[in-house]
Amino acid sequence: MAHEHKLSIFRGLVTFKNNQQKIWGVLLFLSIVTAIEVGLGITKPEFLMNTSFPGMKPLNWIFIILTLVKAYYIAWDFMHLRDEKASLRRVVVWTPVFLISYLVTLLLFEATYVYEIFNTTFMTWNF
Amino acid sequence: MDTSISTAKDENVWGGGDQQPLRASYGKLMMWFFIVSDALTFSGFLAAYGFSRFKFIETWPIADEVFTHVPFFHGNYPMYYVAFMTFILIMSSVTMVLAVDAGHHMDRKKVTFYMLLTIIGGAIFVGSQAWEWATFIKGDFGALETKGGRILQFVDIETGERVALRDFTIENPNETAVYHESSKGIWFFEGDKPSTYSLEEVKAGFLADESVTIRTEQIIEGEKKVLSREDAVAKLADAAIVVEGANLIRNEYGSRLFADFFFFITGFHGFHVFSGVAINVIIFFNVLMGTYDRRGHYEMVEKVGLYWHFVDLVWVFVFTFFYLV
Numbered sequence: 001m002a003h004e005h006k007l008s009i010f011r012g013l014v015t016f017k018n019n020q021q022k023i024w025g026v027l028l029f030l031s032i033v034t035a036i037e038v039g040l041g042i043t044k045p046e047f048l049m050n051t052s053f054p055g056m057k058p059l060n061w062i063f064i065i066l067t068l069v070k071a072y073y074i075a076w077d078f079m080h081l082r083d084e085k086a087s088l089r090r091v092v093v094w095t096p097v098f099l100i101s102y103l104v105t106l107l108l109f110e111a112t113y114v115y116e117i118f119n120t121t122f123m124t125w126n127f
Numbered sequence: 128m129d130t131s132i133s134t135a136k137d138e139n140v141w142g143g144g145d146q147q148p149l150r151a152s153y154g155k156l157m158m159w160f161f162i163v164s165d166a167l168t169f170s171g172f173l174a175a176y177g178f179s180r181f182k183f184i185e186t187w188p189i190a191d192e193v194f195t196h197v198p199f200f201h202g203n204y205p206m207y208y209v210a211f212m213t214f215i216l217i218m219s220s221v222t223m224v225l226a227v228d229a230g231h232h233m234d235r236k237k238v239t240f241y242m243l244l245t246i247i248g249g250a251i252f253v254g255s256q257a258w259e260w261a262t263f264i265k266g267d268f269g270a271l272e273t274k275g276g277r278i279l280q281f282v283d284i285e286t287g288e289r290v291a292l293r294d295f296t297i298e299n300p301n302e303t304a305v306y307h308e309s310s311k312g313i314w315f316f317e318g319d320k321p322s323t324y325s326l327e328e329v330k331a332g333f334l335a336d337e338s339v340t341i342r343t344e345q346i347i348e349g350e351k352k353v354l355s356r357e358d359a360v361a362k363l364a365d366a367a368i369v370v371e372g373a374n375l376i377r378n379e380y381g382s383r384l385f386a387d388f389f390f391f392i393t394g395f396h397g398f399h400v401f402s403g404v405a406i407n408v409i410i411f412f413n414v415l416m417g418t419y420d421r422r423g424h425y426e427m428v429e430k431v432g433l434y435w436h437f438v439d440l441v442w443v444f445v446f447t448f449f450y451l452v
Contacts, residue, residue, distance in 0.1 A: 019228050027221045031214065038210040041191070041451045049349055060452045067447040071440055078224045078436040080429075088149040092159055100170040107174050111181030118182075127275035127365060 006082050009073070026077045033066050158430045162437045165399075169441050172392050173448055179384045186277075186344040188381035189351070190450050192289075196262050209450050212255045213442065216400075219248025220439040227432045230425025235414060238428060242411040245435065249404040256397045263389065266372030267291065269322075270379040271329065273365040278381050280342045281333070282353055292369070295339050296324045296332035322369040329369055334360065344381050389449070396445055399438050406431055 007022050008015040009029075016022040040048070040059060048059040076082045081089050118125060149156065180187050191205040198208070226241035269292035271279040281290040309317045324332075333339060341359035345352040354362060370379045378386035410431050419425045 020225065023221055023224050023228065027217065030217050034210065034213055034217070037447070037451060038206055041206050044349075063447050063451045067443055070443050074220065074436055074440045074443065078220050078439070079433055080227075085150045088151055088156075088159070091149070092163060096163055096166050096170065099167060100174070103170065104174050104177060107178040108181050111178045114182045115184055125275060126277055127273060 026073050030070055033070055037066055154430050158433045176388045183382050185346055188385045193380045212252055213446050215248055215252050216439050216442050219245045220436050223432045223435045227429045230428045235420055238414050246404055246407050249400055253400050264372050266379050269371045271366040272368045272370045274367045278344055281339050282342045284338050284340045290339050292324055292329055295336040296329050299328050322371050326369050396441055403435050403438050
């Protein structure tokens with residue numbers, strides 16, 4: 001069992017005195033990120049809503065990136081991946097990342113295709 | 128490689144020697160196996176949700192308009208309650224990680240205390256989810272469904288605010304809906320439960336009230352399309368059924384798949400939280416009884432902790448893809 005903890009986050013920008021402090025620090029960070037997400041979700045700033053920068057509104061991209069940031073800190077600090085061997089970390093992270101991005105890419109392309117079919121062919125669905 | 132057989136009597140050693148693969152104990156590694164496979168299951172669900180959403184990208188319900196309720200408060204508060212739930216779950220993750228940390232220091236009192244807080248946090252979350260489900264199933268405004276399965280909602284023609292069926296429907300005292308109960312005929316036949324208002328009553332009320340119009344499912348520049356009064360009156364002819372609340376077949380919020388995915392994904396996650404609380408309770412009593420003191424280490428708390436954080440991690444994604452995006 002790894003008893004020693006790595007106490008730096010943000011690539012060494014912030015270093016905590018002990019593990020408890022690090023936990024509260026990460027909580028603060030996660031809360032701030034959640035607050036930003038909720039704030040953006042409620043206000044929906046105009047300039048992030050109108051364009052459809054690659055495939056989606058920029059606001060949605062922001063949400064997804066912030067989610068991945070949150071996931072990173074939950075896995076690294078709460079699940080102690082930061083303190084594990086690099087090989088365990090890679091096995092746990094890259095396997096799902098590869099499989100999920102593969103599945104999501106295929107399904108979303110397929111869904112876009114189905115949407116096109118609904119819209120461009122002689123098919124009535126709104127009656 | 129060291130191939131000599133170890134004689135050390137350490138419980139955490141894998142069969143065959145002292146060399147721990149990936150320097151993690153057997154139990155912890157198996158927990159990681161489970162977490163990775165469970166993560167793939169959840170992402171399968173979320174990817175299917177993404178598929179359906181992209182398929183109906185122009186007509187999908189807007190989450191902000193669906194989840195607007197906060198317990199004990201009336202009015203329109205999009206997202207606040209879900210944000211609160213998210214915070215509760217992150218908070219219980221923190222108390223869990225503090226319990227693990229106290230376990231490393233063999234501090235039984237602190238582990239007990241933090242485990243208790245974690246269990247309470249989990250219970251609050253499951254309770255909140257039950258409330259969300261109840262609100263979602265009960266519905267708020269009511270809507271009409273057309274023959275093609277599209278949902279027609281009602282809005283105020285001036286303000287664009289939602290109008291509930293009860294606000295404009297004219298009840299017809301002569302019309303009494305009788306529905307077929309299993310007690311009044313063949314026992315295995317039962318009709319659909321009648322809605323509060325019949326289709327005819329809603330139609331009559333709509334035609335009488337000039338201030339109400341219909342909102343369709345279609346999204347144009349982030350807003351649902353509102354029909355003009357003439358178009359709305361024409362569209363009313365397509366209506367086939369009154370829909371109140373949500374079930375697995377139809378829901379008043381829009382696309383049928385929306386409610387199905389809501390029940391399925393948040394239900395599956397809620398089930399994970401529930402079992403997480405159950406496992407936490409078991410470990411909590413083990414801690415109380417001093418099982419891990421006698422064992423000499425609190426690794427079991429760490430393993431349950433991994434599961435508990437995973438549940439939190441999944442919620443972060445469900446929150447984003449169901450409520451935010």
